[in-house]
Amino acid sequence: MRWIENVERFVFGAECLGCRAPSGALDPWLCPECVKELERESTVELSPGPDTYSLYPMRPLTRRLVHALKYRGISGMATYLVKHSASVRCGLVREELSMFPKPLYFVPVPLHRARYRERGYNQAEKIAAALSLALDGKVCRWLKRRTFVVSQTKLSKEERERNVAFAFECVLKNPPTSGTVIVVDDVFTTGATTSACLAAFGRDFALPIKVCTLLYDEPASAVADFVADNQMEWEVE
Incomplete structure (x- = not known):
């Protein structure tokens, strides 16, 4: 009942963004158990495509956190997720990027002005x-x-590609002579958005270009395998 939830929030503190349970030990958004789960997810090495890296798989927990970043005005969640990523601290992303020509140029996928006004x-x-x-x-x-x-949320792969085709342009007038470009987005699903960004740089762009996203929205078959594997481990235990 609603009044019970309100009493719990008063006694135990704010609600965990992960499990949505009231807790007095948030850090500031997750309870200790959800922090452990997030750190486990961050150890999964993800490379959705050539020269493409993601920090976390799309899971219920990571989906909620990115939703909070995009739609609930919690902009600090970006830093929080990067800091909690084992891939950034000592894993695949740090290892791979350490081998690329320096400096590293992190290029965010741009928002349209209307979306920016809406989101802030x-x-x-x-x-x-x-x-x-x-x-x-x-x-x-x-x-x-x-x-x-x-x-893009409910579009097919083909619809995504058509939706973002020619949506971006490169405004760089004098490209640097050294370094590596890393196009940055929140979620990699079909790669339509980041591919459109790469196309905007043109075929003759001199620097290597990579992609890095917070989440990788794996194909349905991979998610089904993940669920089956966890169910098997649960039954064995």
Whole structure:
């Protein structure tokens, strides 16, 4: 009942963004158990495609946290997720990026002005800033969004590609002669958005270009395998 929930919040404190249970030990958004779960998820090494890296798989917990970043105005969640990523601290992302030519230029996927006014910030910029701080790089706003596109959430792969085709342009006039560009976004699903960003740089762009996202939304078959594996482990125990 609602009144019981209100009493619990008064006694135990705010609600965990992960399990949604009241807790007096948030850090400031997750309870200790959800922190442990997040750190476990961050140890999964994810490379959804060539030269593409993600910090976490799409799971109920990570989905809620990115939802809070995008739709609940919790912009600090970008830094929180980057700091909790084992891949950034000592795993695949840090190892791979350490081998690329320096400096590292973190280029956020741009929001259309209308979306920016609605949200108040670009979540990809927040992620890029956190990554640049953790990996000693620079945030560079070298891409501009030409068109306002509908949300990609419920579109098929083909619809996503059509939705973002030619949506971006590169506004960099004098490209640097050394370094590596890392296009940054919140979620990698089909790769349509980041592919459109890479296309905006053009085939003759001199620097290597990589992609880094917070989440990888795995194909349904991979998620089903994950659920089956966990169910098997549970039954064995």
